[in-house]
Amino acid sequence: MLKLFDNCKELTFGQGNKIITHMTSDESEKYAFETPVKPEGKVEEWMCKIDDEMKRTLNILVKRAVFNYAKEDRIEWIRSQLGMIALVGTQIWWTFAVEDVFRQVQKGNKHAMKIELAKETSELNDLIALVRTDIDSLLRKCVNTLIILDVHARDIVDSFVRDSVMNAKEFEWESQLRFYWDLQKDDIDIRQCTGTFDFCYEYQGLNGRLVITPLTDRCVMTLTTALTFKLGGAPAGPAGTGKTETVKDLAKALALRCVVTNCGETLDYVAMGIIFSGLIQTGFWGCFDEFNRINVEVLSVVSAQIKTVQNGLSANKHKIVFLDNEMKLIHSIGIYITMNPGYAGRSELPDNLKALFRPVTMVQPDLLLICENMLMSEGFT
Numbered sequence: 001m002l003k004l005f006d007n008c009k010e011l012t013f014g015q016g017n018k019i020i021t022h023m024t025s026d027e028s029e030k031y032a033f034e035t036p037v038k039p040e041g042k043v044e045e046w047m048c049k050i051d052d053e054m055k056r057t058l059n060i061l062v063k064r065a066v067f068n069y070a071k072e073d074r075i076e077w078i079r080s081q082l083g084m085i086a087l088v089g090t091q092i093w094w095t096f097a098v099e100d101v102f103r104q105v106q107k108g109n110k111h112a113m114k115i116e117l118a119k120e121t122s123e124l125n126d127l128i129a130l131v132r133t134d135i136d137s138l139l140r141k142c143v144n145t146l147i148i149l150d151v152h153a154r155d156i157v158d159s160f161v162r163d164s165v166m167n168a169k170e171f172e173w174e175s176q177l178r179f180y181w182d183l184q185k186d187d188i189d190i191r192q193c194t195g196t197f198d199f200c201y202e203y204q205g206l207n208g209r210l211v212i213t214p215l216t217d218r219c220v221m222t223l224t225t226a227l228t229f230k231l232g233g234a235p236a237g238p239a240g241t242g243k244t245e246t247v248k249d250l251a252k253a254l255a256l257r258c259v260v261t262n263c264g265e266t267l268d269y270v271a272m273g274i275i276f277s278g279l280i281q282t283g284f285w286g287c288f289d290e291f292n293r294i295n296v297e298v299l300s301v302v303s304a305q306i307k308t309v310q311n312g313l314s315a316n317k318h319k320i321v322f323l324d325n326e327m328k329l330i331h332s333i334g335i336y337i338t339m340n341p342g343y344a345g346r347s348e349l350p351d352n353l354k355a356l357f358r359p360v361t362m363v364q365p366d367l368l369l370i371c372e373n374m375l376m377s378e379g380f381t
Contacts, residue, residue, distance in 0.1 A: 006257040007205035025205025029138055031082055033057050046262035051333035055201035065089040068182050083142040084204040091179040094153050102168040113161050120154045141206040147376050152212040197226035198257040200332050210249035211373040213366035219246045225360035230313040232335040237362035243338040248285045260284040263294050268303035273323050276305055283330025304351035
């Protein structure tokens with residue numbers, strides 16, 4: 001099952017194997033489908049029904065959680081939610097709280113942002129106190145991830161206080177990855193700069209999140225801007241700077257699966273075409289590690305394949321002809337390449353391929369911030 005979904009290890013069958021009732025993650029977190037699925041007919045048909053039911057059930061759970069957030073004590077609310085629901089619900093309410101502060105500031109309450117900072121610091125301390133108590137492993141993993149997101153949220157509000165950011169239209173706020181519950185759409189909207197993205201409801205379980213530093217923030221902003229213009233993203237830099245991990249983490253934030261492929265000289269255009277055809281029909285992201293190890297002759301054909309996909313996205317088509325077959329195009333697809341420039345045996349990318357990607361250079365991770373987050377998630381203040 002882990003090969004088919006991002007983080008589904010097994011399905012639970014009920015009534016003598018006549019219906020599928022639950023989905024379980026790799027960490028043993030479990031949730032029930034709103035409507036059990038009958039495994040009848042062709043396997044690819046009822047597996048698609050499971051995929052649809054997973055998304056529908058998680059949408060209902062998120063809606064319920066967002067509605068109840070303000071009514072319950074935060075710690076008790078976290079205890080009662082799935083890990084990914086707790087994360088996205090917290091981010092939706094944090095976005096609302098900060099924008100509400102901006103509205104209060106416009107009305108003349110100059111201390112509203114400081115009050116919000118004190119509130120967020122208190123909530124963070126509550127989570128640190130909770131993680132130091134004897135709690136079960138699933139809740140501990142959820143709280144550890146929440147601490148990572150809460151530290152970043154607090155730091156952003158702290159910078160607003162320090163730099164006197166008073167308006168929701170300022171770039172410091174517009175450049176953040178913001179989560180909204182859109183009442184007209186009755187669904188989640190994710191916004192950053194000029195881009196708006198859908199939450200894709202791929203079950204994430206408790207697979208954790210990356211510590212957010214100024215470096216990863218800048219990289220995420222470049223990748224979402226590329227998505228907005230239907231382009232790919234190309235993080236480049238030395239080994240260990242978080243290129244692939246940042247792409248994977250952004251996919252987790254959008255509740256989407258990211259399929260990582262390690263490229264080498266043996267990869268030809270036929271193999272690349274098969275990978276792309278899978279991404280086209282599922283809407284998953286593809287991250288191609290060390291892309292410039294592929295031979296130059298292959299790269300020129302690959303650029304034509306990627307251009308076909310991007311043209312379909314730009315024209316808002318729902319079906320495209322790829323590898324002489326008509327395929328359904330899911331618009332959540334993203335194609336990313338990572339490179340270690342300057343190493344022996346690496347090809348220089350052709351110009352027509354470079355034009356399809358937004359470049360971002362990743363040089364040095366902020367190790368001090370990473371250590372601070374790790375200590376906090378272990379209960380040290």
